[in-house]
Amino acid sequence: MIYEPLFKLERTGVQIHYYTNIRKYNPVHWHSAVELIYILNGNAKISIEGKDYPVVAGEFVVIDSNLLHEFCCRGESMMVVIHFSRSSMKNFIPNLDEYHFQCARAELQKENLGAYLEICELLKGLPPLYVMHPTGYKLKSQAIAMEIFFELVNQFAEAGEWVQKPEKRENLERLEEIIEYIELHHKEQISLESIAAHFYLSREYFSRFFRKNMGVTFTRYVNQVRLMHIYQEICNTEFGIMELAEKHGFTNYKLFNKMFHEVYGCTPREIRMSRKRS
Amino acid sequence: MIYEPLFKLERTGVQIHYYTNIRKYNPVHWHSAVELIYILNGNAKISIEGKDYPVVAGEFVVIDSNLLHEFCCRGESMMVVIHFSRSSMKNFIPNLDEYHFQCARAELQKENLGAYLEICELLKGLPPLYVMHPTGYKLKSQAIAMEIFFELVNQFAEAGEWVQKPEKRENLERLEEIIEYIELHHKEQISLESIAAHFYLSREYFSRFFRKNMGVTFTRYVNQVRLMHIYQEICNTEFGIMELAEKHGFTNYKLFNKMFHEVYGCTPREIRMSRKRS
Numbered sequence: 001m002i003y004e005p006l007f008k009l010e011r012t013g014v015q016i017h018y019y020t021n022i023r024k025y026n027p028v029h030w031h032s033a034v035e036l037i038y039i040l041n042g043n044a045k046i047s048i049e050g051k052d053y054p055v056v057a058g059e060f061v062v063i064d065s066n067l068l069h070e071f072c073c074r075g076e077s078m079m080v081v082i083h084f085s086r087s088s089m090k091n092f093i094p095n096l097d098e099y100h101f102q103c104a105r106a107e108l109q110k111e112n113l114g115a116y117l118e119i120c121e122l123l124k125g126l127p128p129l130y131v132m133h134p135t136g137y138k139l140k141s142q143a144i145a146m147e148i149f150f151e152l153v154n155q156f157a158e159a160g161e162w163v164q165k166p167e168k169r170e171n172l173e174r175l176e177e178i179i180e181y182i183e184l185h186h187k188e189q190i191s192l193e194s195i196a197a198h199f200y201l202s203r204e205y206f207s208r209f210f211r212k213n214m215g216v217t218f219t220r221y222v223n224q225v226r227l228m229h230i231y232q233e234i235c236n237t238e239f240g241i242m243e244l245a246e247k248h249g250f251t252n253y254k255l256f257n258k259m260f261h262e263v264y265g266c267t268p269r270e271i272r273m274s275r276k277r278s
Numbered sequence: 279m280i281y282e283p284l285f286k287l288e289r290t291g292v293q294i295h296y297y298t299n300i301r302k303y304n305p306v307h308w309h310s311a312v313e314l315i316y317i318l319n320g321n322a323k324i325s326i327e328g329k330d331y332p333v334v335a336g337e338f339v340v341i342d343s344n345l346l347h348e349f350c351c352r353g354e355s356m357m358v359v360i361h362f363s364r365s366s367m368k369n370f371i372p373n374l375d376e377y378h379f380q381c382a383r384a385e386l387q388k389e390n391l392g393a394y395l396e397i398c399e400l401l402k403g404l405p406p407l408y409v410m411h412p413t414g415y416k417l418k419s420q421a422i423a424m425e426i427f428f429e430l431v432n433q434f435a436e437a438g439e440w441v442q443k444p445e446k447r448e449n450l451e452r453l454e455e456i457i458e459y460i461e462l463h464h465k466e467q468i469s470l471e472s473i474a475a476h477f478y479l480s481r482e483y484f485s486r487f488f489r490k491n492m493g494v495t496f497t498r499y500v501n502q503v504r505l506m507h508i509y510q511e512i513c514n515t516e517f518g519i520m521e522l523a524e525k526h527g528f529t530n531y532k533l534f535n536k537m538f539h540e541v542y543g544c545t546p547r548e549i550r551m552s553r554k555r556s
Contacts, residue, residue, distance in 0.1 A: 012290055092417035136428045139370035143424035150418040 013088020014145040017081045018130050023271075025231065025263050026071040027224035028214050029179075030172065033083040034101055035063040036148065038123045042077030046070070050215040053104045060123060062103040062152060066172060068215060074265035080126055084149050099157035115155035122148050171213050174199070178210070186225045187249045192218055223259055226250055231264065234271050241268045291366020292423040295359045296408050301542050301549075303509065304349040305502035306492050307457075308450065311361035312379055313341040314426065316401045320355030324348070328493040331382045338401060340381040340430060344450060346493060352543035358404050362427050377435035393433035400426050449491050452477070456488070464503045465527045470496055501537055504528055509542065512549050519546045 015033075024044075037046060038060040046053045046061050047070040055061050063069050065086050090096045108116055125144050129137040181195065195218070196206035210218045226248040233244050242253065250256040260268055293311075302322075315324060316338040324331045324339050325348040331339050341347050343364050368374045386394055403422050407415040459473065473496070474484035488496045504526040511522050520531065528534040538546055 089417070092420065093414045095413075134432060135373075136371045136431045139367070139424050139431075140428040142370065143421040143428065146417050146421035146424070150414045150421065153414045153417075154412060 012142050012146065013085035013091070014142055014149070015083045015085075016126065016141055016145055017083075018078075018127070019081065020076075020078050021073060022076050022274075023231070023264050023266075024071065024073045024077065025224075025228055027221060027228060028068050028070045028216060030066050030068050031083075032065050032087075033085050034065055034089075034149075034152075035069075036082040036084070036152075037061050037063070037071075038080040038082075038120075038126075040078040040080065040127060042073060042075050042079075044071065044073035044077060044079070046072075047215075048104075053106060055105065058120060059105045060103075060120065061105075062101050062156065064101040066168075068213070072263065080123060082145050082148070084145070089149060093153060096153070098159060099153060100160060101152060101157055103152065103156040112155060115151065119148055119151050119155075122151070171209075174209075175213055182222055182225055186222055186229070187247065189249065189251070190222060223250070223255070224263070227256075227259060227263055230256075230260075230268070231271070234268055235275055241272065290420050290424065291363035291369070292420055292427070293361045293363075294404065294419055294423055295361075296356070296405070297359065298354075298356050299351060300354050300552075301509070301544075302349065302351045302355065303502075303506055303541050305499060305506060306346050306348045306494060308344050308346050309361075310343050310365075311363050312343055312367075312427075312430075313347075314360040314362070314430075315339050315341070315349075316358040316360075316398075316404075318356040318358060318405060320351060320353050320357075322349065322351035322355060322357070324350075325493075326382075331384060333383065336398060337383045338381075338398065339383075340379045340434065342379040344446075346491070350541065358401060360423050360426070362423070367427060371431060374431070376437060377431060378438060379430060379435055381430065381434040390433060393429065397426055397429050397433075400429070449487075452487075453491055460500055460503055464500060464507070465525065467527065467529070468500060501528070501533070502541070505534075505537060505541055508534075508538075508546070509549070512546055513553060519550065 028047075037044075037055070039055050039057050041057050043054065043056040046055060046063070048061075048063055048067050049069075053061055086096060103116070105116070122144055126141055129141050129144075134140075178195070178199065181198065182190065192207055193203050196203045199206065201209070207218060210221070214221060216224070226245075229248050230241075230244045230250075233239060233248075234241060237244075239247070245253060245256045257267065264271070306325075315322075315333070317333050317335050319335050321332065321334040324333060324341070326339075326341055326345050327347070333339055364374060381394070383394070400422055404419055407419050407422075412418075456473070456477065459476065460468065470485055471481050474481045477484065479487070485496060488499070492499060494502070504523075507526050508519075508522050508528070511517060511526075512519060515522075517525070523531060523534045535545065542549070
């Protein structure tokens with residue numbers, strides 16, 4: 001699933017995930033939960049609404065609700081991802097919608113560095129709980145995450161209605177349907193004409209709408225979705241690479257190789273080889 | 279309400295209360311939540327299953343689920359009381375029923391002093407949040423309470439089924455009905471005969487059952503309940519003291535004065551006077 005409309009969040013409204021990846025790529029997506037990505041090891045590039053934020057080990061980035069974001073990491077990495085449900089957090093902070101979040105190392109003001117490092121300190125408490133599993137580690141993890149959210153609200157939330165303009169909300173609803181359609185049909189040849197017609201839009205309007213809201217052209221996005229699926233199958237199956245590319249809708253093999261290298265920083269064959277060796 | 283079968287606990291299963299009292303007396307009661315009492319100011323006497331635990335400022339006591347306890351504080355005091363719902367905590371700690379809690383300063387082993395002081399340190403973080411009300415103070419308070427429970431489970435929980443023997447559980451169910459009956463009828467003259475008959479028990483059996491399970495005789499308990507109500511009205515109404523004693527079922531005025539002094543450490547008239555002065 002690329003589009004994540006609903007997380008199965010814990011009853012406290014906080015969900016914590018730990019990831020260990022060799023290469024990871026998530027095309028543009030969004031969700032209603034506020035997301036915090038903390039890099040434990042390696043580095044990654046996160047794009048938020050079209051702007052790139054490189055992050056290295058020990059740093060974190062916060063992505064506010066419903067912001068379009070893309071995740072790319074070419075080497076080995078370990079990370080903690082926390083999702084905070086806005087509606088659950090509103091049980092504790094009734095006026096939460098008056099705030100929006102922005103926090104990345106690169107854009108930090110000098111006077112906020114202390115607060116940023118304090119959150120890093122709290123984040124450092126999570127991996128040992130995950131590794132050692134002491135009795136009640138889930139309770140303590142939740143407590144740490146809740147403290148982090150408290151610090152975020154007090155140090156990195158900016159005043160100003162978070163509630164989105166109706167126009168943006170409507171756009172997201174329409175995009176949601178489009179993304180779902182692409183996910184379902186990415187193995188087929190989806191032309192700009194056919195998808196525009198499916199949504200009762202002109203070719204030109206659809207093209208502009210998609211590019212403007214997703215920050216990427218329709219054709220490129222469909223290929224990104226295909227690449228993600230192909231990468232999964234290269235890692236987990238024995239199917240030939242050309243076969244996989246075709247299966248997931250790539251007809252232009254040269255373009256496939258070029259895009260693959262762009263995103264994952266190596267050739268499909270290199271991934272297959274390294275998997276076989278390990 | 280003396281008997282508190284159900285707390286309106288927060289969705290996290292943690293409820294935090296702050297009390298400022300001049301004298302406070304709660305006759306024997308119990309509830310399914312685990313309770314932590316932290317004295318900020320003054321001192322108090324807490325009896326758990328008939329055993330006295332004096333507590334002074336800076337100390338805390340933990341009372342496990344369904345243990346009978348009594349609270350008495352004669353002077354000015356400030357305290358934090360936290361209730362942890364066992365069933366909610368089981369969402370985080372599935373095997374919680376394998377533990378029971380015991381933690382009081384007086385019974386502390388030398389090797390546990392560090393852990394005890396660590397919890398004190400966490401508790402100290404609560405009053406400033408309550409006084410200053412920063413944005414999201416409820417979230418942070420909950421987080422602190424959850425960390426405290428994590429520490430309690432790891433440092434002050436003893437292995438051994440918490441799940442009560444059927445006999446004890448049945449006794450509590452019967453006591454619950456008796457306590458409710460007393461609360462409802464304390465203004466009347468409830469004789470040992472009449473209440474025993476109401477529950478289809480012999481006078482002798484009822485008397486023994488009550489004394490054994492509540493740690494206090496039936497007659498004394500009824501008078502404790504009356505005292506608690508009278509104290510409230512002395513503080514909050516203008517009714518004459520004799521009138522109040524009679525209204526709440528005291529017929530022996532001498533006994534009333536004696537018990538009142540025992541529990542609150544002063545005469546009813548002194549309380550009236552000090553209220554009038556302030």
